[in-house]
Amino acid sequence: MIPTLVADSALDDCLRALGEQTFRNFEVIVVDNSGNRLARRSASIIAGTVVIDNPANLGFGAAINQGCSASRATYLATLNDDAVPHPGWLAALTSALDARPDAGMAASRILLSGTGRLDSAGMLVCADGSSKQRGHGELPTRFPDPEEVLFPSACAALYRRSMLEDTEGFDEDFFLYSEDTDLGLRARWAGWKCLYVPGAVVEHRYSHSAGRASPLKAYYVERNRLFVIAKSFPLPALCRAPFVALTRYFWHAWFLLRGRGTAARFRQEGHGALRLAWYILSAHVALVVRARSLWKKRREIHDGARITTAEFLGLLRAHSISAREVASL
Numbered sequence: 001m002i003p004t005l006v007a008d009s010a011l012d013d014c015l016r017a018l019g020e021q022t023f024r025n026f027e028v029i030v031v032d033n034s035g036n037r038l039a040r041r042s043a044s045i046i047a048g049t050v051v052i053d054n055p056a057n058l059g060f061g062a063a064i065n066q067g068c069s070a071s072r073a074t075y076l077a078t079l080n081d082d083a084v085p086h087p088g089w090l091a092a093l094t095s096a097l098d099a100r101p102d103a104g105m106a107a108s109r110i111l112l113s114g115t116g117r118l119d120s121a122g123m124l125v126c127a128d129g130s131s132k133q134r135g136h137g138e139l140p141t142r143f144p145d146p147e148e149v150l151f152p153s154a155c156a157a158l159y160r161r162s163m164l165e166d167t168e169g170f171d172e173d174f175f176l177y178s179e180d181t182d183l184g185l186r187a188r189w190a191g192w193k194c195l196y197v198p199g200a201v202v203e204h205r206y207s208h209s210a211g212r213a214s215p216l217k218a219y220y221v222e223r224n225r226l227f228v229i230a231k232s233f234p235l236p237a238l239c240r241a242p243f244v245a246l247t248r249y250f251w252h253a254w255f256l257l258r259g260r261g262t263a264a265r266f267r268q269e270g271h272g273a274l275r276l277a278w279y280i281l282s283a284h285v286a287l288v289v290r291a292r293s294l295w296k297k298r299r300e301i302h303d304g305a306r307i308t309t310a311e312f313l314g315l316l317r318a319h320s321i322s323a324r325e326v327a328s329l
Contacts, residue, residue: 001076011081037053078159103193114203181225
């Protein structure tokens, strides 16, 4: 499934790469969130491709759920429209899940396009609910072997249909960003594992559509990390999260003064610190507004859990990233 908002030349590159896959038994579903049927104009639409036209931008999670409903495949791959998979991508991912029935998710080796460095080798979670790419900016040789990771980046991932049905798929309330974090943690509570598959290589233009430090991204990343902890974090981790968030805010300010990190990029792109503070406040207001709905979802996740709280906390510790590292990236 490929959600697209702008359906530009990046989508053409993505579709051409899918046409070159060594694994051939697959279908392509493009979900067009532009509201203007832009995807149908692509010269690289593969014969047999299903295009779903939405009247407006319904968000990433809703687009993926639509694609899942339109397919009956055993495995469902998600791919950003600005990601270009190498020919062996699908073959490597499907082989990995074929060999591990307990794994409901597979993470790709995602490279920052044109750099030879990693965008993601699976995902990590900070104790305040922020999620970041494992190995971002490092050489791929840092993670050479297949191994278990917490969950994949949905930029380029493979999911087992039975896992998606078990967890009810992506939460459409997230709209943009951290949907994969939410789904991955819910899948972990349900007992599913995730594999990192270094042979499944993808080149990614990082934040091609929304920008690396845009106001839109600032708001949704902050709001959705609050949604993540409200839904999935056990009580001990939930109580700790606000203090870790304060630590992260401190490091954002520290790196801002030194011209580094996300906060510095936000200012460099013409957005002031007060505007960033407003988005943080708005995100917390949204948490209060959605509190009742989030509490209901939290109860469903924890009532259906197949691992213990201690096991889940162990997973968070094993795949963690510090508040300082989050602020510095």
